[in-house]
Amino acid sequence: MPIINWDNRFSIHLKEIDAHHQHLFALFNRLYDDFVGKAAPQTLNALFDELIDYATYHFSVEERWMRDEGYPELELHQKEHDLFSKRALEMQGDYNAGRRNLSLEVLSFLHNWLASHIQLSDVEFGHFLAAKNSPGSGAAGNSSATDPVVPNNSQGSATP
Numbered sequence: 001m002p003i004i005n006w007d008n009r010f011s012i013h014l015k016e017i018d019a020h021h022q023h024l025f026a027l028f029n030r031l032y033d034d035f036v037g038k039a040a041p042q043t044l045n046a047l048f049d050e051l052i053d054y055a056t057y058h059f060s061v062e063e064r065w066m067r068d069e070g071y072p073e074l075e076l077h078q079k080e081h082d083l084f085s086k087r088a089l090e091m092q093g094d095y096n097a098g099r100r101n102l103s104l105e106v107l108s109f110l111h112n113w114l115a116s117h118i119q120l121s122d123v124e125f126g127h128f129l130a131a132k133n134s135p136g137s138g139a140a141g142n143s144s145a146t147d148p149v150v151p152n153n154s155q156g157s158a159t160p
C-alpha cells in the first residue's frame with residue numbers, strides 16, 4: 001500500500017518535474033512495501049541505490065530548469081539538494097560497508113524530506129514560474145523554455 005500518495009499539493013505545474021517527483025514517490029513506496037514485506041537486505045539496498053541515483057539525476061534536471069529560468073533562490077535550493085545527497089550517500093556507504101541496514105529511521109527521513117522539500121521548496125519554484133509567465137507579469141514571452149507551465153496534470157496517485 002502506498003505510504004505517500006501524489007496529489008495536487010505536490011504539483012509544481014511543470015510536467016517534467018512533476019513526473020520525476022511521481023517517480024520518486026513510486027520508488028519510495030516500493031522501498032517501504034519491500035521493507036514492511038521483509039525483503040532481503042540486498043533487495044532493499046538495491047532499491048535504495050536506485051532511489052538515490054534517480055534523486056541525483058532529478059536534482060540536476062531541476063537545477064537546470066531553475067538556472068534557465070533565472071530563479072533567484074537557486075543557490076539556496078541547491079543547498080537543500082546537497083544536504084539530502086550528503087546524508088543519503090552516508091547511509092549508502094554504511095549499507096555497502098555492512099554497518100547497517102535499511103530502517104524505519106531511514107524511511108522516515110526519506111519520507112519527510114521528499115514530502116516537505118517538494119511541498120515547500122519545489123512548489124515555490126512553481127509559483128515563481130507561474131508569476132513569471134502570467135500575462136500581467138510583463139515577463140511573458142521572456143522564458144527560455146517552451147511553455148513550461150501547464151494546467152493541473154496531477155494523476156491522483158504516485159503509481160505510474
Ligand SMILES: [Fe+2]
Pocket residue numbers: 062077081117121122
Ligand atoms: Fe528540489
